[in-house]
Amino acid sequence: xxxxxxxxxxxxxxxxxxxxxxxxxxxxxxxxxxxxxxxxxxxxxxxxxxxxxxxxxxxxxxxxxxxxxxxxxxxxxxxxxxxxxxxxxxxxxxxxxxxxxxxxxxxxxxxxxxxxxxxxxxxxxxxxxxxxxxxxxxxxxxxxxxxxxxxxxxxxxxxxxxxxxxxxxxxxxxxxxxxxxxxxxxxxxxxxxxxxxxxxxxxxxxxxxxxxxxxxxxxxxxxxxxxxxxxxxxxxxxxxxxxxxxxxxxxxxxxxxxxxxxxxxxxxxxxxxxxxxxxxxxxxxxxxxxxxxxxxxxxxxxxxxxxxxxxxxxxxxxxxxxxxxxxx
Amino acid sequence: xxxxxxxxxxxxxxxxxxxxxxxxxxxxxxxxxxxxxxxxxxxxxxxxxxxxxxxxxxxxxxxxxxxxxxxxxxxxxxxxxxxxxxxxxxxxxxxxxxxxxxxxxxxxxxxxxxxxxxxxxxxxxxxxxxxxxxxxxxxxxxxxxxxxxxxxxxxxxxxxxxxxxxxxxxxxxxxxxxxxxxxxxxxxxxxxxxxxxxxxxxxxxxxxxxxxxxxxxxxxxxxxxxxxxxxxxxxxxxxxxxxxxxxxxxxxxxxxxxxxxxxxxxxxxxxxxxxxxxxxxxxxxxxxxxxxxxxxxxxxxxxxxxxxxxxxxxxxxxxxxxxxxxxx
Numbered sequence: 019x020x021x022x023x024x025x026x027x028x029x030x031x032x033x034x035x036x037x038x039x040x041x042x043x044x045x046x047x048x049x050x051x052x053x054x055x056x057x058x059x060x061x062x063x064x065x066x067x068x069x070x071x072x073x074x075x076x077x078x079x080x081x082x083x084x085x086x087x088x089x090x091x092x093x094x095x096x097x098x099x100x101x102x103x104x105x106x107x108x109x110x111x112x113x114x115x116x117x118x119x120x121x122x123x124x125x126x127x128x129x130x131x132x133x134x135x136x137x138x139x140x141x142x143x144x145x146x147x148x149x150x151x152x153x154x155x156x157x158x159x160x161x162x163x164x165x166x167x168x169x170x171x172x173x174x175x176x177x178x179x180x181x182x183x184x185x186x187x188x189x190x191x192x193x194x195x196x197x198x199x200x201x202x203x204x205x206x207x208x209x210x211x212x213x214x215x216x217x218x219x220x221x222x223x224x225x226x227x228x229x230x231x232x233x234x235x236x237x238x239x240x241x242x243x244x245x246x247x248x249x250x251x252x253x254x255x256x257x258x259x260x261x262x263x264x265x266x267x268x269x270x271x272x273x274x275x276x277x278x279x280x281x282x283x284x285x286x287x288x289x290x291x292x293x294x295x296x297x298x299x300x301x302x303x304x305x306x307x308x309x310x311x312x313x314x315x316x317x318x319x320x321x322x323x324x325x326x327x328x329x330x331x332x333x334x335x336x337x338x339x340x341x342x343x344x345x346x
Numbered sequence: 347x348x349x350x351x352x353x354x355x356x357x358x359x360x361x362x363x364x365x366x367x368x369x370x371x372x373x374x375x376x377x378x379x380x381x382x383x384x385x386x387x388x389x390x391x392x393x394x395x396x397x398x399x400x401x402x403x404x405x406x407x408x409x410x411x412x413x414x415x416x417x418x419x420x421x422x423x424x425x426x427x428x429x430x431x432x433x434x435x436x437x438x439x440x441x442x443x444x445x446x447x448x449x450x451x452x453x454x455x456x457x458x459x460x461x462x463x464x465x466x467x468x469x470x471x472x473x474x475x476x477x478x479x480x481x482x483x484x485x486x487x488x489x490x491x492x493x494x495x496x497x498x499x500x501x502x503x504x505x506x507x508x509x510x511x512x513x514x515x516x517x518x519x520x521x522x523x524x525x526x527x528x529x530x531x532x533x534x535x536x537x538x539x540x541x542x543x544x545x546x547x548x549x550x551x552x553x554x555x556x557x558x559x560x561x562x563x564x565x566x567x568x569x570x571x572x573x574x575x576x577x578x579x580x581x582x583x584x585x586x587x588x589x590x591x592x593x594x595x596x597x598x599x600x601x602x603x604x605x606x607x608x609x610x611x612x613x614x615x616x617x618x619x620x621x622x623x624x625x626x627x628x629x630x631x632x633x634x635x636x637x638x639x640x641x642x643x644x645x646x647x648x649x650x651x652x653x654x655x656x657x658x659x660x661x662x663x664x665x666x667x668x669x670x671x672x673x674x
Contacts (some may be wrong), residue, residue: 037607041487041605042486043486062607065432097376117674118670118671138674142440143674145552146486147673148480148658150672151659152663154673155634156630158369236399236618260446277626277629277630279365279368279390280621283622284622285620285622285626286621289616290615290616290618291614291616292613292614293608294611295606298613302605310410325658326658326659326671327655327658329654329656330476330479333480334483334484342652343445345491
């Protein structure tokens with residue numbers, strides 16, 4: 019009997035979840051849910067129906083877990099508490115400052131329904147958070163650093179696209195190699211925002227747009243660009259479509275720490291990701307968490323969890339015995 | 347109220363556990379236990395008593411968790427089941443093929459006593475196992491690779507020291523850079539033992555020993571060296587003491603995998619360690635697991651666990667709320 023998965027929201031992330039479910043021998047995609055007209059969606063898995071969101075009100079006996087693939091700004095704060103009241107759910111809520119509030123809302127709903135809700139799954143928050151936890155638990159006397167990239171930041175790309183005269187844009191976040199090397203060598207440098215990352219912008223301007231004005235507006239944009247060394251390169255739509263169509267990303271969490279009665283020994287722990295497709299990798303993490311949510315709920319657990327609360331073995335389809343034999 | 351830790355066995359690993367406990371604000375070292383004469387042990391933490399092993403029979407109300415720092419060959423198969431019958435315990439049992447058997451024995455004892463026993467903690471088995479599990483759960487369609495080193499293998503150093511005419515020796519396991527690069531680039535090469543690691547031996551010979559014979563005996567030693575490209579360098583005892591006194595180690599677990607409906611996207615997950623002191627890092631992992639063992643037992647859990655069964659948050663002294671705020 020396979021774990022029956024529903025996907026709510028069929029954008030890049032929903033499609034990433036779909037492809038991850040197709041790779042999980044113990045899971046099957048039961049249905050996709052949308053707020054759009056279901057007939058406009060071409061789901062790639064054969065024989066999977068698409069339903070209107072409202073069908074979620076009565077499908078509790080058809081789904082073991084629902085993966086919520088909406089956005090953190092406005093979708094998930096409503097959807098996750100709502101559907102944690104009906105299903106085991108997983109989301110990728112990533113508005114850092116609001117995680118405590120989101121956790122509280124979802125926990126209340128999931129405890130009331132007796133379901134497990136995993137929030138903030140993905141790679142950051144998610145796998146990177148996990149690695150920060152492990153590294154700090156093992157090396158309490160230390161410091162950690164996170165570098166993101168080289169990869170596409172969709173938020174920064176969107177910010178550029180909102181500028182007058184811009185037709186399209188892609189922004190890459192790039193770690194500064196010297197900063198990464200300094201950290202990897204075991205030093206514990208103090209690094210400013212500017213010293214850690216640079217930003218590369220590829221911009222398609224509208225015909226006749228003022229390129230100098232666009233470049234200036236990007237480079238001085240507060241929060242997004244003004245604290246970084248930013249380069250702006252104007253390219254054609256053809257070039258953008260040809261060379262910048264993917265959504266690669268990645269990065270590293272590095273912790274360096276000292277041990278010994280005299281703190282005489284230095285250690286470096288590094289976890290790094292190089293991802294061709296940010297949404298597909300994120301979707302793959304969500305699917306592993308969906309498996310865990312369902313299995314933890316079968317064991318009688320309920321309430322809101324993050325990946326920090328999930329015993330690793332729950333994420334794997336293999337038994338404890340198989341895991342011990344193969345991985346230890 | 348701090349978690350009261352006992353250490354049984356005060357060799358390199360026991361000392362590593364001691365230094366890790368000294369860095370844990372929520373734990374204290376209560377006593378060290380030994381099979382030697384307690385008066386011969388100079389424990390570095392002030393005011394910590396040293397007791398004969400037999401005192402462990404009656405100290406259940408003084409200790410919250412006992413860290414077993416004996417060897418996997420003969421000590422732990424006896425000690426871990428025995429003391430899991432009396433205490434929450436942690437060990438670093440690393441005889442891979444015997445882990446299932448060890449698990450079964452310890453599980454029986456810990457279930458009978460109502461305690462938690464964590465076995466096979468450290469970095470491999472341990473943190474590396476954990477990373478194999480996470481990476482495989484997220485990227486099921488992939489392959490993983492483990493590289494060890496550059497670091498001192500104590501087993502291989504011992505094997506050299508047993509050769510006639512050898513006074514002292516240090517053996518370094520070294521990953522082949524080309525193999526690591528090939529894996530990191532996302533390819534999934536088939537690698538032989540020889541293609542993955544080389545072995546560097548630094549040997550102090552006795553006066554008048556037949557160096558050519560020693561070198562030949564090392565290079566042809568089955569299991570240990572014959573499957574590797576091995577270099578042997580003869581040095582003086584002074585050089586060995588000066589340049590090879592530490593016990594550095596490390597390595598990487600790398601998994602590459604594919605996602606996408608057409609498996610069109612490639613991802614690389616890498617976890618790597620660079621350790622100045624293998625026993626102190628291992629001791630640091632044991633101490634984090636000791637915290638988890640005690641806390642899981644307080645919650646009513648019992649039986650044998652590995653790090654694959656421990657929800658990450660149990661390893662950290664911080665609350666769930668603090669962890670979510672700081673790390674997610």
